[in-house]
Amino acid sequence: MRTDTEVRTTARRRAAAVAVAVMAVAGTLLTAPPAEAAPRGADPQQRIEAIADRTGFDWRAVGGEFVVGCAPSTVQARCTMGAYVTSERRMYVSPRAFATTALLEYVVLHELAHLWQFTASPPELRVGVLAPFGFSGVHALEVGADCLARHLGARFPGHYGCPEEALPVVGALYAATVG
Ligand SMILES: [Zn+2]
Known part of the structure:
Protein backbone atom coordinates (compact mmCIF):
# COMPACT_ATOMS: atom_id res chain seq x y z
CA MET A 1 0.00 0.00 0.00
CA ARG A 2 1.36 3.39 -0.97
CA THR A 3 1.55 6.20 1.47
CA ASP A 4 0.05 9.56 0.77
CA THR A 5 3.52 10.94 0.19
CA GLU A 6 4.26 8.31 -2.46
CA VAL A 7 0.98 9.03 -4.25
CA ARG A 8 1.76 12.75 -4.30
CA THR A 9 5.28 12.09 -5.56
CA THR A 10 3.96 9.90 -8.37
CA ALA A 11 1.42 12.55 -9.33
CA ARG A 12 4.12 15.19 -9.33
CA ARG A 13 6.35 13.01 -11.53
CA ARG A 14 3.47 12.49 -13.98
CA ALA A 15 2.78 16.22 -14.03
CA ALA A 16 6.46 16.90 -14.62
CA ALA A 17 6.53 14.41 -17.49
CA VAL A 18 3.51 16.07 -19.09
CA ALA A 19 5.13 19.49 -18.67
CA VAL A 20 8.30 18.27 -20.38
CA ALA A 21 6.25 16.83 -23.27
CA VAL A 22 4.36 20.11 -23.70
CA MET A 23 7.61 22.06 -23.63
CA ALA A 24 9.10 19.80 -26.28
CA VAL A 25 6.11 20.38 -28.55
CA ALA A 26 6.17 24.11 -27.90
CA GLY A 27 9.91 24.16 -28.54
CA THR A 28 9.42 22.45 -31.89
CA LEU A 29 6.72 24.94 -32.79
CA LEU A 30 8.96 27.82 -31.85
CA THR A 31 11.89 26.63 -33.88
CA ALA A 32 10.08 25.47 -37.01
CA PRO A 33 6.41 26.47 -37.22
CA PRO A 34 5.12 25.91 -40.77
CA ALA A 35 3.48 29.35 -40.83
CA GLU A 36 6.81 31.01 -40.08
CA ALA A 37 8.81 29.23 -42.73
CA ALA A 38 10.10 31.53 -45.43
ZN1 LIG B 1 5.14 54.36 -38.09
Whole structure:
Protein backbone atom coordinates (compact mmCIF):
# COMPACT_ATOMS: atom_id res chain seq x y z
CA MET A 1 0.00 0.00 0.00
CA ARG A 2 1.36 3.39 -0.97
CA THR A 3 1.55 6.20 1.47
CA ASP A 4 0.05 9.56 0.77
CA THR A 5 3.52 10.94 0.19
CA GLU A 6 4.26 8.31 -2.46
CA VAL A 7 0.98 9.03 -4.25
CA ARG A 8 1.76 12.75 -4.30
CA THR A 9 5.28 12.09 -5.56
CA THR A 10 3.96 9.90 -8.37
CA ALA A 11 1.42 12.55 -9.33
CA ARG A 12 4.12 15.19 -9.33
CA ARG A 13 6.35 13.01 -11.53
CA ARG A 14 3.47 12.49 -13.98
CA ALA A 15 2.78 16.22 -14.03
CA ALA A 16 6.46 16.90 -14.62
CA ALA A 17 6.53 14.41 -17.49
CA VAL A 18 3.51 16.07 -19.09
CA ALA A 19 5.13 19.49 -18.67
CA VAL A 20 8.30 18.27 -20.38
CA ALA A 21 6.25 16.83 -23.27
CA VAL A 22 4.36 20.11 -23.70
CA MET A 23 7.61 22.06 -23.63
CA ALA A 24 9.10 19.80 -26.28
CA VAL A 25 6.11 20.38 -28.55
CA ALA A 26 6.17 24.11 -27.90
CA GLY A 27 9.91 24.16 -28.54
CA THR A 28 9.42 22.45 -31.89
CA LEU A 29 6.72 24.94 -32.79
CA LEU A 30 8.96 27.82 -31.85
CA THR A 31 11.89 26.63 -33.88
CA ALA A 32 10.08 25.47 -37.01
CA PRO A 33 6.41 26.47 -37.22
CA PRO A 34 5.12 25.91 -40.77
CA ALA A 35 3.48 29.35 -40.83
CA GLU A 36 6.81 31.01 -40.08
CA ALA A 37 8.81 29.23 -42.73
CA ALA A 38 10.10 31.53 -45.43
CA PRO A 39 8.61 30.80 -48.84
CA ARG A 40 11.13 28.77 -50.77
CA GLY A 41 13.06 30.84 -53.24
CA ALA A 42 11.39 34.10 -52.24
CA ASP A 43 13.89 36.90 -51.76
CA PRO A 44 13.29 39.60 -49.13
CA GLN A 45 12.02 42.13 -51.65
CA GLN A 46 9.53 39.63 -53.07
CA ARG A 47 8.30 38.67 -49.59
CA ILE A 48 7.64 42.33 -48.74
CA GLU A 49 5.89 43.10 -52.00
CA ALA A 50 3.74 39.95 -51.77
CA ILE A 51 2.44 41.09 -48.37
CA ALA A 52 1.72 44.59 -49.70
CA ASP A 53 0.09 43.26 -52.88
CA ARG A 54 -2.36 41.11 -50.90
CA THR A 55 -3.94 44.27 -49.46
CA GLY A 56 -5.28 45.46 -52.80
CA PHE A 57 -3.89 48.96 -52.20
CA ASP A 58 -2.10 49.97 -55.42
CA TRP A 59 0.98 51.28 -53.66
CA ARG A 60 3.00 51.36 -56.88
CA ALA A 61 0.43 53.63 -58.55
CA VAL A 62 0.86 56.26 -55.83
CA GLY A 63 4.65 56.15 -56.17
CA GLY A 64 5.40 53.89 -53.23
CA GLU A 65 8.62 51.93 -53.05
CA PHE A 66 9.89 49.32 -50.60
CA VAL A 67 13.55 49.19 -49.62
CA VAL A 68 15.09 46.37 -47.60
CA GLY A 69 17.33 48.14 -45.13
CA CYS A 70 17.51 51.07 -42.78
CA ALA A 71 16.37 54.57 -43.56
CA PRO A 72 19.31 56.92 -44.19
CA SER A 73 20.95 58.21 -41.03
CA THR A 74 19.97 61.72 -42.12
CA VAL A 75 16.35 60.66 -41.59
CA GLN A 76 16.65 58.46 -38.53
CA ALA A 77 19.37 58.36 -35.91
CA ARG A 78 18.94 54.62 -35.43
CA CYS A 79 17.69 51.74 -37.53
CA THR A 80 14.13 50.98 -36.51
CA MET A 81 12.18 47.92 -37.69
CA GLY A 82 10.64 50.06 -40.38
CA ALA A 83 10.43 53.64 -41.52
CA TYR A 84 8.42 55.70 -43.97
CA VAL A 85 10.11 58.67 -45.58
CA THR A 86 7.37 61.03 -46.71
CA SER A 87 9.45 63.01 -49.20
CA GLU A 88 10.58 59.81 -50.99
CA ARG A 89 7.40 57.78 -50.53
CA ARG A 90 9.84 55.06 -49.57
CA MET A 91 9.03 52.35 -47.05
CA TYR A 92 12.14 50.95 -45.38
CA VAL A 93 11.98 47.47 -43.87
CA SER A 94 14.92 46.52 -41.67
CA PRO A 95 16.46 43.04 -42.02
CA ARG A 96 15.52 42.59 -38.34
CA ALA A 97 11.84 42.67 -39.32
CA PHE A 98 12.30 39.28 -41.01
CA ALA A 99 12.64 37.51 -37.64
CA THR A 100 9.15 36.02 -38.03
CA THR A 101 6.49 36.17 -40.72
CA ALA A 102 4.04 37.84 -38.31
CA LEU A 103 6.55 40.58 -37.50
CA LEU A 104 7.37 41.12 -41.17
CA GLU A 105 3.67 41.40 -42.04
CA TYR A 106 3.15 43.93 -39.27
CA VAL A 107 6.12 46.11 -40.27
CA VAL A 108 5.24 46.03 -43.99
CA LEU A 109 1.55 46.82 -43.36
CA HIS A 110 2.39 49.57 -40.83
CA GLU A 111 4.71 51.33 -43.30
CA LEU A 112 2.21 50.77 -46.11
CA ALA A 113 -0.36 52.49 -43.88
CA HIS A 114 1.88 55.57 -43.69
CA LEU A 115 2.03 55.64 -47.49
CA TRP A 116 -1.77 55.49 -47.58
CA GLN A 117 -1.99 58.29 -44.99
CA PHE A 118 0.12 60.60 -47.15
CA THR A 119 -1.37 59.70 -50.54
CA ALA A 120 -4.89 58.25 -50.54
CA SER A 121 -6.23 59.48 -47.19
CA PRO A 122 -7.90 62.90 -47.11
CA PRO A 123 -5.16 65.14 -45.60
CA GLU A 124 -7.44 66.54 -42.91
CA LEU A 125 -8.26 63.00 -41.74
CA ARG A 126 -4.69 61.71 -41.83
CA VAL A 127 -4.36 62.69 -38.17
CA GLY A 128 -7.95 63.81 -37.61
CA VAL A 129 -9.46 60.34 -37.84
CA LEU A 130 -7.88 59.55 -34.46
CA ALA A 131 -8.85 62.85 -32.80
CA PRO A 132 -12.12 61.48 -31.33
CA PHE A 133 -10.01 58.88 -29.56
CA GLY A 134 -7.69 61.42 -27.97
CA PHE A 135 -4.69 61.14 -30.29
CA SER A 136 -3.00 63.98 -32.13
CA GLY A 137 0.13 64.77 -34.11
CA VAL A 138 2.75 62.12 -34.81
CA HIS A 139 1.25 59.79 -32.20
CA ALA A 140 -2.06 59.80 -34.09
CA LEU A 141 -0.21 58.91 -37.29
CA GLU A 142 1.49 55.97 -35.59
CA VAL A 143 -1.64 54.68 -33.85
CA GLY A 144 -3.54 55.10 -37.12
CA ALA A 145 -0.88 53.09 -38.96
CA ASP A 146 -1.23 50.30 -36.39
CA CYS A 147 -5.02 50.40 -36.82
CA LEU A 148 -4.72 50.09 -40.58
CA ALA A 149 -2.08 47.36 -40.31
CA ARG A 150 -4.51 45.33 -38.21
CA HIS A 151 -7.38 46.12 -40.58
CA LEU A 152 -5.21 44.78 -43.41
CA GLY A 153 -4.56 41.54 -41.54
CA ALA A 154 -1.51 42.08 -39.33
CA ARG A 155 -1.55 39.52 -36.52
CA PHE A 156 0.71 41.60 -34.30
CA PRO A 157 -0.98 44.00 -31.87
CA GLY A 158 1.48 46.63 -33.02
CA HIS A 159 4.12 48.79 -31.45
CA TYR A 160 1.78 51.72 -30.76
CA GLY A 161 -1.48 49.82 -30.43
CA CYS A 162 -4.87 50.54 -31.91
CA PRO A 163 -7.84 51.06 -29.55
CA GLU A 164 -10.54 48.51 -30.46
CA GLU A 165 -13.11 51.30 -30.99
CA ALA A 166 -10.82 53.05 -33.50
CA LEU A 167 -10.25 49.95 -35.61
CA PRO A 168 -13.57 50.03 -37.53
CA VAL A 169 -13.35 53.82 -37.95
CA VAL A 170 -9.93 53.65 -39.62
CA GLY A 171 -11.07 50.60 -41.59
CA ALA A 172 -14.11 52.48 -42.92
CA LEU A 173 -11.99 55.48 -43.95
CA TYR A 174 -9.56 53.17 -45.74
CA ALA A 175 -12.41 51.39 -47.53
CA ALA A 176 -13.88 54.72 -48.61
CA THR A 177 -10.58 55.81 -50.16
CA VAL A 178 -9.20 52.57 -51.58
CA GLY A 179 -12.31 50.43 -52.00
ZN1 LIG B 1 5.14 54.36 -38.09
